[in-house]
Structures are given as structure tokens and as C-alpha cells.
Amino acid sequence: MQQYLELLQRVMDEGTDRPDRTGTGTRAVFGHQMRFNLAKGFPVLTTKKLHLRSIIVELLWFLRGDTNIKWLKEHKVSIWDEWADENGDLGPVYGKQWRHWTTSDGRTIDQIAELVQQIKRDPNSRRQLVTAWNPGELQQMKLAPCHCLFQTAVIGNKLHLQLYQRSCDVFLGVPFNIASYALLQLMLAQQCDLEPGDFVWTGGDVHIYSNHFEQVKLQLTRDPRPLPKMNLVRKPDSIDGYVLEDFQLTDYEPHPHIKGAVAV
Ligand SMILES: Nc1nc(=O)c2c([nH]1)NC[C@@H]1CN(c3ccc(C(=O)N[C@@H](CCC(=O)O)C(=O)O)cc3)CN21
């Protein structure tokens, strides 16, 4: 994950300090891209230990079409707690837009099921996109989508995926987002009988919160280690069939965890 360390270094060196919505303060650059070849290992940070279980559970929760934190809490994941209302609702966030996008004439669109069908039926299509950015429903969301758009492409027998993330908390959120979309790519490739190709991460407002500077400096003193392997131990009948136990990470030997407070 040398590329991630280079991103941390770039924001620290070239970024501009500026205020933000949360009142915390950030150092930010605009526009950055990283590319991970999934054949070379699973892109999870090795310079701090990541809690992969939270990442898998969150992705399965998106795929359920769920937008209430109850199911996350049942699976001991608390990363969305701060944004939920008293009933646990987050409004029409990722799960709703991915699985039940509502159109002006009252239909619902399952963007994920349609994507799988499209990859299988028309692999050369350049229209393999899923968007969570629904301008008509932003007001009802507790937090506007950060990882707002992704596109896949089939080239040869490989499935590539690119994410556009409009707003990127490099210390806390981005490591989660990279691992999450790499997992989704592995699942999509498995469902479509393709090999996983490159995962391209593209960031818009790329920032480090000022209360993460010390943690970032510590992380920059650490040497990256070989990437672990992620195996999907079973092929479910559909993209909806995955469970936590299907994901098996091996050879993950990271440096110790580094704590950081999340800006709300
Ligand atoms: N400021 C901010 N950054 C984010 O990354 C973020 C938001 N807000 N709001 C919505 C979601 C929630 N996300 C989060 C929230 C918390 C952690 C976090 O605290 N991570 C800890 C471990 C927590 C755990 O696994 O239980 C970490 O050290 O990575 C990560 C992502 C990503 N998103």
C-alpha cells in the first residue's frame, strides 16, 4: 500500500489548511487517483491494522438495501451510529439508491442486479454504472454519499472497477472505502465468472483532518508489508447470497492499529 502512504505524504506536503462542515479543520488537495491490481493481493492497509469485519458487514448491509443501523448493531458494527436518528434511520442512503432507486413514474430500479445482468449480457457496454448520488433525495439523507459513483469494465476476462469518491477522509474513511470496493469487485467478478482486474480509486476533495495529523505522521514512519490474500470460499447463487463467513483473509500481518476520532 505504498500508494496510500504517498497520498498521505502528498496531502501533508501540498495540501491547504481549510475549515470544513464538521468544524474540525482539514488539510486538503483536490483530485487524486490510485490503481490497485487485485491479482497482486488484497488492498488493505498494512501500516495500521484495519478492522476488516466492520468493512465486510457494512458492504453486506449496503447490498441488503438497508438504511437503518439496527442490522449493523446486531453485527456489532457501530461506524454509522453518530449519523442515525432516534429510530436508527439514515434516510435514503447507499442501500436505498443501489437497490431501490425510485423513479419519477413510481418504479424502483435495482442498480446492482442490473449491473450484474449487464456485465453478463453486454460485457462491452460502457454504461456499467451505479450511482448513489440522487439529487432529488439528498435533503432526506443524514449524510450525502461520499463514495457516490462506480463504473465497471470488462476487458478480456478481467473485471475492472473505478470508484469516484467526492469527499475523502484519508486517515479513517479511505482505507475502509478501498477495501470495501475491492471486495465488491471480487464478488461481482465471481458472480460473472471473470477475473478481478484493476481497482481504480479516484478522489475529489481529499483531506486529512487536523486531529489525525499525529496519527498520520506515525503511520508514515512505518514500512508497508506484503499484501494479504482475500478468498471467497463459496460462490453464492447471486450477489445477494454472501455472508460474513464467505470472506477469508490470509497472510494479513499489519502494524498495530492507530486510533483516531471520527469527525461528525
Ligand atoms: N468524517 C467521516 N469520515 C468517514 O470516514 C465517514 C464519515 N465521516 N461518516 C460516514 C461514514 C462512516 N465511516 C466510518 C466511521 C468510523 C470509522 C472508524 O471509526 N474506524 C475505526 C474502527 C472502527 C471499527 O471498526 O469499529 C478505525 O480505526 O478504522 C470508519 C469509517 C466512513 N464514513
Ligand SMILES: O=c1ccn([C@H]2C[C@H](O)[C@@H](COP(=O)(O)O)O2)c(=O)[nH]1
Ligand atoms: O465512506 C465514507 C463516508 C464519509 N467519508 C468522509 C468524507 C468527509 O470527511 C465526511 C463527509 O463530509 P461531507 O461534508 O459530506 O463531505 O465523511 C469518507 O471518507 N468515506
